[in-house]
Amino acid sequence: MNTYSISQMALDFSVTLRTLRFYEQRGLLSPQRAGLARVYSQADRERVREILVMRKLGFTVTEIKTGCFPREKLMDQLALLRDQRAQLDESISELETRVAA
Numbered sequence: 001m002n003t004y005s006i007s008q009m010a011l012d013f014s015v016t017l018r019t020l021r022f023y024e025q026r027g028l029l030s031p032q033r034a035g036l037a038r039v040y041s042q043a044d045r046e047r048v049r050e051i052l053v054m055r056k057l058g059f060t061v062t063e064i065k066t067g068c069f070p071r072e073k074l075m076d077q078l079a080l081l082r083d084q085r086a087q088l089d090e091s092i093s094e095l096e097t098r099v100a101a
Helices: 006-013 017-025 042-056 061-066 071-100
Strands: 032-034 037-039
Touching: 006 017, 006 042, 017 042, 042 061
Parallel strands: none
Antiparallel strands: 032 037
16 A cells, blocks of 8 residues: 655645645544654545645635535536636736736
């Protein structure tokens, strides 16, 4: 069975040690222990990958912990992100206009 140290996990996922400890404190991860060292499994790696994707999509740690992602919640998040994109596109157009002037 492949196992990974906290340092290796942080490096592999481009996160800080503090981030991984935070996820553990919040109950999102439960690595095994070898003395004081955290030992992560392949399942832990998949969980970190899932957490990071959901965070990138704008979900909170609490939402990720509960795993409550009904279709309606996903659609709400999609609508929010589309609105943010529209606002960004508008701001970019305004800046491009001012730069070109």
